[in-house]
Amino acid sequence: MCLGIPGEVIELMAEHEDLAMVSVEGVKRAVNIGLLREDGVLDLAPGDWILIHVGFALSKIDEAEAKASLDFLTGLGDAYTEELEALAASDIT
């Protein structure tokens, strides 16, 4: 539950407030990006990497960190697989 999963923003979903389509290891999922708004302004664009925690983007991270986290998490084995499966089963649109 407490693992952060890095993902790459594919597009901001105009029809859903605060949602972005994000690619996590090739799997596309909607992620809530509302916590990245500061004073109503969202500094996020396709190509940016974010750290995803229970369906929400918690922080914007650089690509190097995203790749590093992915590598680390892939190595975690079952815990990471379970987290990925849970993400795959989730559809918050």
Place this chain on the structure above:
Amino acid sequence: MKFVDEFRDAGTARVLATKIAALCEPGRHYKFMEVCGGHTHTIYKHGLEDYLPETVSLVHGPGCPVCVIPMGRVDDAIAIAEHDDVILTSFGDMMRVPGGRGSFFDSKAAGADIRMVYSPLDALKVARRNPDKRVVFMAIGFETTAPSTAMTVLRAAADGIENFSIFCNHVTIIPAIKAILDSPDLRLDGFIGPGHVSTVIGCRPYDFISAREGKPLVCAGFEPLDILQSVYQLLLQLGEGRCEVENQYSRVVPWDGNPKALQVIGEVMELRPHFEWRGLGFISQSALQVKAKYATFDAERIFNVPGVRVADPKACQCGEVLKGVLKPWECKVFGTACTPETPIGTCMVSSEGACAAYYNFGRFSRERVKEATHS
């Protein structure tokens, strides 16, 4: 990727290990606590203790949200789930946590409608799809998770979803660290600060640890080299007579945290006067409850929650493990009566629990040590 290699590189790790050893004063023993369960996981997974001199020990802290939920709260949640019109939703990690009357899995097997979700937003969706049911989300976690729960409550309020509520068990990290510092059983030289909690709260809340307690803290990332580097920074501070809060994980953790996340927590939740932590007992102002303004989303107000206290099983020493007083394998039931398949204590349930981390990874290296000594 360049940065992966850099944070994993065994050669760099060996160089760091040499530098760490050189910083240690002869004859002095150092004890550092890694507060976060994610760090515990990295340490065991990568055998990082093997890179450290014997005089440097890493002590595992209370930063595993599943581990600190007391049995009584599990029983309270099950009491809510036993209402005929209730669907209880929970993160998967919570499902096997034993309460006084069994776990969520046991209750589900007995007929209660308890469903696993990945996100609180999944729980909200369950509520939308089941308007004739009352859907309760078992909200757990430190400041990392609390903003997501708060955002979900705000969404439910904005969309007028009246059959959704949360059973709020969110806890805060600073009072837990204070409780550890007040514990007479443990003398620590410094802290490896939690990475993802700090993404939300930033680094300033740790100032009291350096200013008042006289101990250094370094916020660390989750790669092996992140942790070794943090140990290096802690030793460097001690060697130079400094005592500061430093941010090793600056590529992810902003010094001031995430203002929006803090704002939504403050909008929806407030501190409880006190909250019971498994193994640590009652700690004042250490957990969050739903504000009166959002009372219609507060399962504790909606349901007649029994609020029972259940003593931890006598054989279980999770409290000592959570405080860092005992190493997992020093617990009497570790690996025998208590395993990840049949956990007695919470530290064996979550993948971030020290016992589960050691059981899954550490035992292997202990076997290897045995093999090496016998050959």
